[in-house]
Amino acid sequence: MSIKHVISVSGGKDSTATLLIALGRCQREDIIPIFCDTGNEHVAVHEYLSYLEQALDITIVRLKADFTQEIAAKRVFIARDQRTRREYDIEPVFEMDGKTPVPKRDGRGNIVMHKVKRNGVMVEEPKQKTRKIGSGRRVRWTNSAKRRALSALHPTGNPFLDLCMWKGRFPSRKAQFCTEELKRNVAVAFQLDLIDAGYQVISWQGVRRDESLNRRDAKKMERSGKSLWVFRPIVDWSAAQVFAFCAQQKIQPNPLYKQGMHRVGCMPCINAGKDELREIVARFPVYLEEKSRWEARVSQTAKRGFSTFFCKELHDNNMADRRVYEANRVESVIEWTRTTRGGRQFDLLAGTTEPTACASAYGLCE
Ligand code: SF4
Structure with a gap:
């Protein structure tokens, strides 16, 4: 049975290094680089994928989740909801x-x-x-909530936005369904199709143990199912080793690293920290304006009438729902990035970042 090496490429440094290792070790015709498009990436990520395709003479398969059926089923559910509980x-x-x-x-x-x-x-x-x-x-949707939700609940073709409208909320640190629905499930479905077509699949993942506590026990190789293995070739590398390896292979890092981004993925990620958000406010405000529009749309589809992209806990636990919403709206989070001392004091120097200056969190600046 022949083997296919499926490399998950995200546009970040780790997956790029993993791809380079695979290209150095395996037959090109057995390598399939894939990219799961969440619909929430910076345009620089798509440009970087094109750069990799050109520089390495490869084709990266773009995969996208589709929630059209789920949204149609939710519309029927809301319209028929008669629960009395x-x-x-x-x-x-x-x-x-x-x-x-x-x-x-x-x-x-x-x-x-x-x-x-x-x-x-x-x-x-x-x-x-x-x-x-x-x-x-x-428990039941009120008639006015039904009317509000049904007027907005239509697929847009953007996986991230459609997922949130289907769920009636944005993901959060505790309910991080975005990674599972937009990336993991899409990649696994692609790999299962290959297995059904008679291949054995090795899924290459650019995971490193020192990235986070959750990953500290990651194995280098493990069997994940029938005819499916997971291989993490850089599991014991440091970030500096990854950058050095890519430079040695004459591959440029994603330019977003030089612009203060700690990781390359969604723009922004729901988990982005204060420093990273401050950089985004200064350099890429258009993406936050978009998230503000998404908040309005997803709020329409939420049973209680609101949902926020970020959940920064800028509130005390006794605050009423509406005030929690006000405190976590994109506009409020932007204001919060300009503060110091837990959000209580305004930072007079915030907002003075020179947008063209290099601000890499990885010391990439020459
Ligand atoms: S990068 Fe952040 S927002 Fe995007 S899928 Fe992952 S956890 Fe969700």
């Missing part, structure tokens, strides 16, 4: 001392047990009783 917030119940949890009991008065992990070991312990808070919320 209510949804409640809950809180745990304690004894009079305020510390001892009250156990939950079933209809016969027996304590309900459940399994939990304690210090890495699964143990069985009593489940704590909870009680409802307040009078709850209607």
Whole structure:
């Protein structure tokens, strides 16, 4: 059975180095570089992919998620929604001392047990009783929310925007469905098609252990399914080694690294930090204006009527929903990037970054 080497290319340094290694080790006809287009990339990423294609004499397959069917199904669901159930917030119940949890009991008065992990070991312990808070919320879409959502809920052809409209919200750090829906699922579907066509697939990924805590245990090679392996050739490299390797192969890094971007991907990423956002405000404000328009559109499709691209927790936990929305809107986040000391003081030097100056977070400036 023949092997296909599928290289996930993102336009960043790590995937570029991975591609260069594959080109040096494998037969060209067995290599398939793929790029999952989220619809939220900087134009420089697309230009860089064209540069790689030209410099390396390869073709990068562009893949794009399509949510047309999901949006059509959601429209039907909203239009027909007649649910009568209510949804409640809950809180745990304690004894009079305020510390001892009250156990939950079933209809016969027996304590309900459940399994939990304690210090890495699964143990069985009593489940704590909870009680409802307040009078709850209607689960059903109100008629005005239905009208609002149905007027906006139409596919646009932009995967990121369509995904958010389908979900009725933007992704967040805790619910990072964008990576899964726009990148992972699309790449896996492509690889499964190759397997169905009779190939064995090696998925090359430009992952490094020192990138984040989540990746510190990443393996160099692992079997991920029938006829499918994952290979991470630069898993133990540092960022400096990656840049040096690309330079040695006479391949330029993505120009975005020289403009203060810590990583190359969405513009901006929902997880972008304050420094990176400050650079984006100074250099690429047009992308933030676009995200502001997306906020208005996705808010129309949200049951509660609003959703924000960023979730910067610029609020205290007791703030009402509307105020949370106001605090996290793109415009508010732009203002926040101009502040210091946890957002309480205005930074007089913010906004004075010279947009043409090199501001690489990786010390790439010559
Ligand atoms: S996590 Fe960030 S870079 Fe990844 S898909 Fe989501 S927004 Fe884009």
